[in-house]
Amino acid sequence: MAEILTTADGRPLKAALQAAQARAKRRAFWLVAPLLLFVLLTFVAPIGQMLVRSAHNDGFSAHMPRLTAWFAANPGAADDAAWEALALDLQDSAVAKTSGIVGTRVNYELSGTRSLFTSTARKAKDFAPPYREALLKADKDWDDPALWGVMRQVSQAYSGNFFLAAADLARDADGTIVQVPEDRRVYVNLFVKTFVLAGVITLTCLILAYPVAHLLATLPMRWSNLLMILVLLPFWTSLLVRTTSWMVLLQQQGVINNMMVAAGIIGEDGRIAMMYNQTGTIIAMTHILLPFMILPLYSVMKTIPPSYARAARSLGATSWTTFRRIYLPQTLPGIGAGSLLVFILAVGYYITPALVGGASGQLISNLIAFHMQDSLNWSLAAALAAILLALVLVLYWLYDRLIGIDNLKLG
Amino acid sequence: MALPIYASPLERLWHRTRIAICVVIFLFLMAPILIVIPLSFNVEPYFTFTAKMLALDPDGYSLRWYDQLLTLGMQAPEGERDSAWWADAWANAQWVKAAQNSVIIGFWSTILATLLGTLAALGLSRPEMPGRKLITAILLSPMIVPVIITATGLFFFYSNPCSILGPLGPEGGCGRLTSTYIGVILAHATLGIPFVIITVTATLSSFDRSLTRAAASLGASPVRTFFKVQLPLITPGVVSGALFAFVTSFDEVVVVLFIGSHEQQTIPRQMWNGIREQISPSILAVATILVIVSIAMLTVVELLRRRSERLRGVTPQ
Numbered sequence: 001m002a003e004i005l006t007t008a009d010g011r012p013l014k015a016a017l018q019a020a021q022a023r024a025k026r027r028a029f030w031l032v033a034p035l036l037l038f039v040l041l042t043f044v045a046p047i048g049q050m051l052v053r054s055a056h057n058d059g060f061s062a063h064m065p066r067l068t069a070w071f072a073a074n075p076g077a078a079d080d081a082a083w084e085a086l087a088l089d090l091q092d093s094a095v096a097k098t099s100g101i102v103g104t105r106v107n108y109e110l111s112g113t114r115s116l117f118t119s120t121a122r123k124a125k126d127f128a129p130p131y132r133e134a135l136l137k138a139d140k141d142w143d144d145p146a147l148w149g150v151m152r153q154v155s156q157a158y159s160g161n162f163f164l165a166a167a168d169l170a171r172d173a174d175g176t177i178v179q180v181p182e183d184r185r186v187y188v189n190l191f192v193k194t195f196v197l198a199g200v201i202t203l204t205c206l207i208l209a210y211p212v213a214h215l216l217a218t219l220p221m222r223w224s225n226l227l228m229i230l231v232l233l234p235f236w237t238s239l240l241v242r243t244t245s246w247m248v249l250l251q252q253q254g255v256i257n258n259m260m261v262a263a264g265i266i267g268e269d270g271r272i273a274m275m276y277n278q279t280g281t282i283i284a285m286t287h288i289l290l291p292f293m294i295l296p297l298y299s300v301m302k303t304i305p306p307s308y309a310r311a312a313r314s315l316g317a318t319s320w321t322t323f324r325r326i327y328l329p330q331t332l333p334g335i336g337a338g339s340l341l342v343f344i345l346a347v348g349y350y351i352t353p354a355l356v357g358g359a360s361g362q363l364i365s366n367l368i369a370f371h372m373q374d375s376l377n378w379s380l381a382a383a384l385a386a387i388l389l390a391l392v393l394v395l396y397w398l399y400d401r402l403i404g405i406d407n408l409k410l411g
Numbered sequence: 412m413a414l415p416i417y418a419s420p421l422e423r424l425w426h427r428t429r430i431a432i433c434v435v436i437f438l439f440l441m442a443p444i445l446i447v448i449p450l451s452f453n454v455e456p457y458f459t460f461t462a463k464m465l466a467l468d469p470d471g472y473s474l475r476w477y478d479q480l481l482t483l484g485m486q487a488p489e490g491e492r493d494s495a496w497w498a499d500a501w502a503n504a505q506w507v508k509a510a511q512n513s514v515i516i517g518f519w520s521t522i523l524a525t526l527l528g529t530l531a532a533l534g535l536s537r538p539e540m541p542g543r544k545l546i547t548a549i550l551l552s553p554m555i556v557p558v559i560i561t562a563t564g565l566f567f568f569y570s571n572p573c574s575i576l577g578p579l580g581p582e583g584g585c586g587r588l589t590s591t592y593i594g595v596i597l598a599h600a601t602l603g604i605p606f607v608i609i610t611v612t613a614t615l616s617s618f619d620r621s622l623t624r625a626a627a628s629l630g631a632s633p634v635r636t637f638f639k640v641q642l643p644l645i646t647p648g649v650v651s652g653a654l655f656a657f658v659t660s661f662d663e664v665v666v667v668l669f670i671g672s673h674e675q676q677t678i679p680r681q682m683w684n685g686i687r688e689q690i691s692p693s694i695l696a697v698a699t700i701l702v703i704v705s706i707a708m709l710t711v712v713e714l715l716r717r718r719s720e721r722l723r724g725v726t727p728q
Contacts, residue, residue, distance in 0.1 A: 050560075212436050233444060248459075255446060
């Protein structure tokens with residue numbers, strides 16, 4: 001039996017080592033802790049809160065307590081108690097001036113009902129039993145079974161309805177999930193369009209970046225450093241400046257159209273609409289995201305020794321075979337890193353499509369902004385954002401698995 | 412990329428074509444940035460070259476759009492350009508106010524991001540850091556998550572910041588962070604942090620740990636070792652990280668649009684409004700100034716990178 005090794009002060013060596021390692025771990029963690037706390041508070045928690053909001057809206061239940069309680073207790077059709085609860089809740093909401101909130105919440109599910117709530121609430125103080133007749137006298141729409149079905153749904157503060165809406169689905173009066181009418185299906189198409197456009201932009205970036213990165217990687221250092229500035233300068237230039245420049249270049253009275261008219265390629269009335277459509281979005285975003293493709297490609301290409309290609313040639317391969325079988329496979333990590341990064345950034349882009357995209361070049365982010373700022377349907381905005389976030393996080397996870405998040409480099 | 416001596420004529424042709432393609436792509440990269448510079452001196456309110464400009468006639472050029480940057484929003488733009496006029500411009504001109512806001516917000520968010528980010532990078536680069544992969548992924552996520560999502564989340568959060576505490580928070584909330592400088596600064600710091608972490612960890616990855624051990628064996632305390640040995644060597648990385656953070660804030664518009672108000676009007680927000688409402692060539696004048704700023708930034712970062720390589724003993728080939 002070997003003697004237990006001890007330190008000078010008599011503690012077992014193993015325990016002393018463990019204690020020292022634990023101390024080192026704690027030290028390292030305390031260095032990171034302030035930032036981790038900061039990011040959790042100012043970034044992770046707000047996004048978590050947003051996710052809750054996408055499934056939680058108490059606009060109805062908080063201001064219509066009696067009717068909400070009645071829905072919870074009675075599964076069947078409206079009886080006298082339900083009408084009484086509705087009338088009294090409307091009276092209260094008229095006093096508290098909350099009928100607009102309630103109406104807005106119901107209106108999200110059944111359009112055209114907001115005014116029903118606000119106008120009835122204005123007459124509510126005169127309501128007397130029998131309440132059903134009083135309400136129907138105020139507005140006969142209250143008898144609509146679809147309305148009662150919707151009110152039952154929205155009386156639950158937690159619901160997946162906003163996610164259904166974000167997927168162009170809705171619940172009908174019985175609660176079965178159905179597709180919304182064809183003319184109101186926007187979101188699924190927009191998600192598809194966003195992904196297609198991001199894919200097109202990634203592909204154009206790859207096609208443009210590959211020769212440039214190859215040139216930079218094979219030129220002598222002196223020249224490549226100089227040319228690198230041409231890649232890095234756009235990278236450092238303000239996004240809005242670059243978007244503005246593209247507007248100047250692409251508009252119908254802009255520089256490119258003027259040059260083409262002057263050169264006689266197109267006639268005065270044949271000016272091409274390159275902006276306020278998808279073309280504008282693709283051109284401007286390709287330019288903005290191109291450096292994110294060139295830099296990872298370049299850093300991979302720089303490490304490929306030229307002797308492999310020479311060996312292939314000396315063994316009789318044509319230059320095309322050498323490229324296809326030897327060079328291209330070695331650049332795959334760079335292609336993967338650049339493409340994933342560009343795709344992730346493109347999927348969530350907002351500013352450029354908003355400025356140069358027109359109606360057809362809008363992406364999902366623009367619709368989130370629309371619901372946040374104009375339609376004020378914040379729960380739907382949150383649900384759309386949650387879906388986009390989930391998609392981006394999957395891509396982020398993929399990036400981490402394939403490339404490793406610590407390999408992300410700038411410039 | 413010199414051609415090998417055994418290249419066939421076809422390969423030589425392809426080689427030339429490839430270089431031509433690269434020239435076109437570089438043109439595509441640079442043209443939009445360079446085109447705004449001459450157009451910002453246009454005497455006419457157009458976004459295109461006039462005949463006079465093309466003929467290089469001095470009458471086709473003017474500084475009127477730069478002048479407008481100073482005078483727009485002033486109370487008395489006409490008067491003599493004395494100290495009172497400049498004071499008026501400093502206090503009231505829209506673009507000058509926007510520049511002040513941009514610098515204030517950028518400065519404080521950079522300080523915050525650099526301090527916290529450098530500390531965290533020091534911890535993350537230690538081999539004994541527990542859960543490094545997950546924590547790095549969390550800390551870098553503000554760069555990956557679309558800004559619109561961040562802005563949406565922050566808008567809800569800032570409307571009632573204490574709701575984060577749940578039932579522990581004070582009754583009736585504790586004010587709001589929307590439309591405040593603090594709110595915008597905190598948000599911009601969050602967005603800048605990933606850049607600081609990436610640049611500082613990159614510098615630290617090539618840092619020779621035996622230097623700190625040598626300092627410790629000579630009797631220096633950890634704090635002294637940090638300030639005397641480690642910090643001077645990683646300073647270039649920290650400064651480039653700070654510059655990245657500053658540029659991120661200086662160029663950020665979505666968060667400012669969502670959680671800021673007219674009070675927090677920054678240059679990008681003013682540009683955004685200008686582009687959406689009445690696009691005037693003064694936007695191009697601002698763009699030109701910003702291009703010059705970014706050239707300056709790029710130069711500084713490039714010099715720092717070379718200095719850092721020299722400090723680390725990496726000789727440029």
